[in-house]
Amino acid sequence: MGAAATLAACGETTSEATPAPSPIPTAPPTAATQPPAPAQLRLLGWPFRPDLLRERLDAFERYRGDVRVLHEQAQQDYPVRALEALTRLPSVDVVQARDGLVGAWWSGRALQTMGAEDTWRVVLDAMWPHARQAVTLGGQVVGLPYYADAMLLAYNRQLLERVGAPVPSTLEELTDICRDAARRQIVEFGISLNLAPKVFTNLPWWGLVYASGGRLAAPDGPDPAAVAVLEWLRDASAVSNVVDPDFGLATYDALAREQHIFSIVGAHVLRRLNQASPGAFGVAPIPGIASPLGTVAWTPLYSVAANAPLPADAVDLVNYLGGPGPAGDYASATFWLRQEGLIPAYRQLLERPDVEGDLAAWIDPSALTPILAAARPVERLWERWFLSWEHELQTQVQAAIFGRQSADGALAAAEAVARELALNSGG
Numbered sequence: 001m002g003a004a005a006t007l008a009a010c011g012e013t014t015s016e017a018t019p020a021p022s023p024i025p026t027a028p029p030t031a032a033t034q035p036p037a038p039a040q041l042r043l044l045g046w047p048f049r050p051d052l053l054r055e056r057l058d059a060f061e062r063y064r065g066d067v068r069v070l071h072e073q074a075q076q077d078y079p080v081r082a083l084e085a086l087t088r089l090p091s092v093d094v095v096q097a098r099d100g101l102v103g104a105w106w107s108g109r110a111l112q113t114m115g116a117e118d119t120w121r122v123v124l125d126a127m128w129p130h131a132r133q134a135v136t137l138g139g140q141v142v143g144l145p146y147y148a149d150a151m152l153l154a155y156n157r158q159l160l161e162r163v164g165a166p167v168p169s170t171l172e173e174l175t176d177i178c179r180d181a182a183r184r185q186i187v188e189f190g191i192s193l194n195l196a197p198k199v200f201t202n203l204p205w206w207g208l209v210y211a212s213g214g215r216l217a218a219p220d221g222p223d224p225a226a227v228a229v230l231e232w233l234r235d236a237s238a239v240s241n242v243v244d245p246d247f248g249l250a251t252y253d254a255l256a257r258e259q260h261i262f263s264i265v266g267a268h269v270l271r272r273l274n275q276a277s278p279g280a281f282g283v284a285p286i287p288g289i290a291s292p293l294g295t296v297a298w299t300p301l302y303s304v305a306a307n308a309p310l311p312a313d314a315v316d317l318v319n320y321l322g323g324p325g326p327a328g329d330y331a332s333a334t335f336w337l338r339q340e341g342l343i344p345a346y347r348q349l350l351e352r353p354d355v356e357g358d359l360a361a362w363i364d365p366s367a368l369t370p371i372l373a374a375a376r377p378v379e380r381l382w383e384r385w386f387l388s389w390e391h392e393l394q395t396q397v398q399a400a401i402f403g404r405q406s407a408d409g410a411l412a413a414a415e416a417v418a419r420e421l422a423l424n425s426g427g
Helices: 002-009 050-064 078-087 099-107 117-125 129-135 157-163 171-183 203-211 224-238 251-256 269-276 311-322 331-340 347-351 353-360 365-373 386-401 407-425
Strands: 039-045 067-073 094-097 149-156 262-266 281-284 295-298 301-305
Touching (some): 039 050, 067 311, 094 099, 099 301, 099 386, 129 295, 149 251, 157 171, 262 269, 269 281, 281 365
Parallel strands (some): 039 094
Antiparallel strands (some): 149 262
16 A cells, blocks of 8 residues: 555556547448339331331430330221320320321310421421321321322232233223223223221222322312222223122232233332342332322321320320431331331432432332322311211212212212211311
8 A cells, every 4th residue: 555655656657548539420322323214105007017117116215215105906896996095194195196186186176286397397298298288287297107109000010011012101001901802801890999897098990090180179060080090990890790709808919910911009019029030020110090190108296195194205206107217317217118118208218329229129219209299188187077088089989880869969968978977077
C-alpha cells in the first residue's frame, strides 16, 4: 500500500484499455436497376403466311428495341372478329384491313387517321394512283398499303400458239379464239373465270367492266358498257360456251393444269404459274368491248385502331409494315414481293434494278407497269354500306348470267339497292 501511494504521488497511474475504432458506415444494399419492360403492341390480321409476317415483326422489334408485337389471327369470320377487336377495350393497336371493310370501319369511327395527306405527301406521291385512292379519304391518311394488285389477262403461251392467234384485245376476239380452240379440241373451254359469289368484291367482273370503260354507279340508268359486258358473260357461259361453267374453281389451278388458254387473275398469280412452268404464261390487259381501257385493283392496308392504347407506336409499326420504314427503302414491300409475289403499292420499286430483276423471273415488268397505271379501285369503296351493295351486285350478276334476269334489269336492280342503302344510312 505504501508503494502504491508513492507511485500516485509521483504522477504515475495504471494504464486503461484503448476502445476499438467504430466501423465506417455503408449504404444499405439496393436491388440492381432493371430496364423498363418493353411496350406491347397488338396487331390483328388474317392467317396468310403468319411465319413471314412474324419475320417482319421481329425486324421491327430489333429496330425499336423497346416494343414487342403480338400477332393475333382471326381464323374465321374476319370482318366480325376484326370489328370486335377494334371496338373492345383495350382494343388492338393495328389491324390488317381489306379495302372493302375500311369504309364501314372509318364511318363507324373504329379507325383513326394517321395524319393529313400533307404529312405523308412524299409517300403518297410514290404510290400507284389506285393505291392512293384506297388509303386516303377527305384529305386524311387512313392506312398504308400491305400491297396493291390488279386483275389482268393471263394466258398459256403454248396453247395460244397452237391456235395460231395473237393475244386478244376485244371480247369478240377472245370469244373467237376460244371457239376455235374448242372446235379443234385444243381445250374444251377457252377461258376460266372465278365468278362465284364472294365475301369481298368479285374482281374478274369488275376488271371486265373497267376494261370496257364501264361503271356501276350509274344513277341515270345502267351504263351501256357494263350492260354489254354482262350480256357477253351470258353469251360466253350459255351460248358460245367459251367460259368454264365451274365458276367456283380457283382459276389459276385450272390454268396451271392447261385446261384453259386464258384466265383473269391477279398479277401475283403469275409467280406461282411461272415458277411451276418457267415462262409458260404471259400477261396482257383484260380485253374490252372495243379495246382495253383499264382494270380493277385492290389494296389491303394496315390501319391504326381508334382506341389504340399506343397510337404513336402503332403509327410507327404501320409505317414499318406498309410505308418506307425508318431507312426509307420500303423494305417490307420488297420483302413481300420477293417472298410471295405481292405487288408493291409504290411505282418506284418496280423501277429499281434489283426489284425489276425479281419480277422478270415470273412476269414481264414492261407488260405489268401499264396495267397497274391504268387500274382503279372499285366504286363506292368508302361507303359504309359497300359490302351490302356489292353482295347484291354479285347476286344480280349471277341472275343475269344464268338467264334469270336481263343484263340491264340486273344492273338497275343493283343500283336501286345502292340508293336504298344510301338513304337508310343518311348518305
